Amino acid sequence: MNSNLIDFEYFIETDNNPFILFNQSKRIVYLNHSAEILLAYVSKGELYDIALLNASSTFGFKTKIMDLKYGVFAFYAINVAYKDENLISIRLYKKPIIQNSQKLKQESLMTTDINTLLEANISLFKMSNSVKLNLLTDTAMPNFKVDQAQLSKLIKKSLELFKNNSSIMITLKIVVGEYIIINDKKEKLIALSFEAKKRDKDDNTLQNIANSNYIAIVLKDNLIRFNIPFIQDNIKQ
């Protein structure tokens, strides 16, 4: 078969590893689905600079082992390729995801209005703190199943870690295009983030609670973000 006739784009599009093709003026000419999601966590400029910095000295390609972490994504290597002055590509290789050994138990999940849970924790926080809280949420967010006590702990803890700020931005929204596999079932995600100028650190506590509940967590100096499984039906056991 003549390989010129094969539509390679489909196979790149469905690759789980992000792939981006830049032109010489830093503009994206093509990106696959995985890269689209990645760009919610890192700027295209930063990826372009990494590509340029790690490109081979002459036309060709170079694969380099490096640890990169953007939000919930972690990569162990990149491949940078260019065959002329016009186009340069970068492919980022995802680290294997360690399967969560703890299975979610149906009986621990209760149908929850996350806005109520959030409101209760905010109200408790306000009882002993005068920090201004800005809340951006979808009040029509459908109920979903979650371990209420565990999620409440994450919210409470996050607010406490930001208490030494003049204001905290809290955002709650449904994540588009990202999923999580729980007990062999694909579930949508809800993103709950807390953002302020600075925060105190107790990352291990947050990570332990989040990991045992299939909640992905992004920890930055100014941000805590949880990607919470949006489970609406019974989960497979």
Add this chain to the structure above:
Amino acid sequence: MKQFFTKDKQIESIIRNINITKTLYLSSLIVGEPYIGKKTLAIYLFPNATIVDGKSDDLNSVIASNEEIIIINFEKIKNIDSLDLSNKRVIATTSYISNEKLIDEKFSFIYQMPSLIEREADMNILIDRFIIEAKSNLMVQDDIKLNYKKFDLDNNSKSLRKSIYKQLVYLSIKDDEVETILYDFLYNRFDGDDIYRKFLYLYERPLIMAGLKKFKSQLKLSSILGINRNTLRKKINELELN
């Protein structure tokens, strides 16, 4: 339905917050000194909940078989670690927290309830209620003015109620009732010799103390009492009223 009267901002916030969480399966803990209304507040918020004492041997089975539970005297529970409060609506009350980490694990919301002395508005509500109750129980109909400064708040509502009853009794008592009290008191203590001198202080001590407070001068008091100034001074020394 049990009522809970408060004008305190902190308690109003606790009520508001627990009301928000009423639809959720979460556990809340109210911490505060004894006799400040923790149990009354819990019952007011969860009138249909099953109430169980932390001292009860049936604690675990009560928790397992109910969805909405009030646990009083949580500090008395011997093995908190073994309690499974998950997916229950629990409201517990405790006088103190002995193991902060464990309590933090078990409870989603922990509220500090202020003592009575910190809640002036609530204190006045309680005083009014206790006075009405005491007057009714003691069948006191006179308009007696109580000394608010003498109310005892060391043990919150318990000592407050007791001190109101005491004051009402003392201030409404008649001469013959004082006599009856003294009669009963002395009758049971007739033992040994020199009884007259031994119990004379019961009359002399309050008499001289009240006189000194009222007239502020030993000279004037001795004249009013109709006794010699030196005799009065001697009595004051003997009774250690200096």
